[in-house]
Amino acid sequence: MSKSPRHFILFRDIPLLYGRVPKVANSSIKSALCKFLVQRPDGGIKTTADRFWREHTHGETQLVTPQQARRLRSSHFSFSFVRNPFDRLVASYNNKILEIDDVPLPMKTMGLRHGMAFDQFIEIVCKADPDLMDNHVRPQAEMLLSDNKLVPKFIGRMEHMTDHWRRLRRRMKLEGLPTLGAIPQKNVRREGRSDIRVLFHCTTLIDMVIERYEQDFKRFYSDYSLDLLLDGHPLNKLPPLQRGVVKAKKRQRVQISA
Numbered sequence: 001m002s003k004s005p006r007h008f009i010l011f012r013d014i015p016l017l018y019g020r021v022p023k024v025a026n027s028s029i030k031s032a033l034c035k036f037l038v039q040r041p042d043g044g045i046k047t048t049a050d051r052f053w054r055e056h057t058h059g060e061t062q063l064v065t066p067q068q069a070r071r072l073r074s075s076h077f078s079f080s081f082v083r084n085p086f087d088r089l090v091a092s093y094n095n096k097i098l099e100i101d102d103v104p105l106p107m108k109t110m111g112l113r114h115g116m117a118f119d120q121f122i123e124i125v126c127k128a129d130p131d132l133m134d135n136h137v138r139p140q141a142e143m144l145l146s147d148n149k150l151v152p153k154f155i156g157r158m159e160h161m162t163d164h165w166r167r168l169r170r171r172m173k174l175e176g177l178p179t180l181g182a183i184p185q186k187n188v189r190r191e192g193r194s195d196i197r198v199l200f201h202c203t204t205l206i207d208m209v210i211e212r213y214e215q216d217f218k219r220f221y222s223d224y225s226l227d228l229l230l231d232g233h234p235l236n237k238l239p240p241l242q243r244g245v246v247k248a249k250k251r252q253r254v255q256i257s258a
Helices: 026-036 050-055 067-070 085-099 104-110 118-127 140-144 158-174 194-200 205-212 214-220 228-233 244-256
Strands: 010-013 016-019 062-063 078-081 152-156
Touching: 010 026, 016 026, 016 067, 050 062, 078 085, 078 140, 078 158, 085 118, 085 194, 085 205, 085 228, 118 205, 140 214, 152 158, 158 244, 194 228, 205 214, 205 228
Parallel strands: 016 078, 078 152
Antiparallel strands: 010 016, 010 062
């Protein structure tokens, strides 16, 4: 399912959608969401797998496309998190190309192979047919937009995870949803981000990524310079992207006064 277009986890019993973006604390967020499952999951499948949320939650969840998720925007709250595109590509390369012995099948189909040079990795990824792209390298905007409009009502940044996760918990309470606990630390593999600038050592690589991931930069990181994103230094803290806050506050006031 690494190529699946069903990027959103839809809960059956609560009006909640999560737009899962691989290599953006996805494993940690899925682990936190398990607390909303009433029945004990079956099958011994890891919560990181799409198949877990599609087949092993006794029907409490399903996977839906961004188009399906957007049609639920008036009745459901949806959220997601994004990551500096340069950093996300480095994380995908380290994990899927260098660390594991065999790359996932969708990546093989793209022409990626174990141990290949970073330059080759970037060239293949940036020239890949969108229909063949593995979701670990698919542009985040492609997973979170429908008809050129963002689906999630809340989009946090991984670089500000502690603060934005706290804000997400407050927003969910405002929406009348059960609250999430602290986010667990899952699959944390890298210390620091100095390797971004080392790997993106020439303008050719940088320009390819800017072109292929144009919407990621424009939609989610336009407030930061490319040099800052490449240097991997901490980013100035900005609030998450949010929609519908005023409406949620009005609903809460009506409920309190009723």
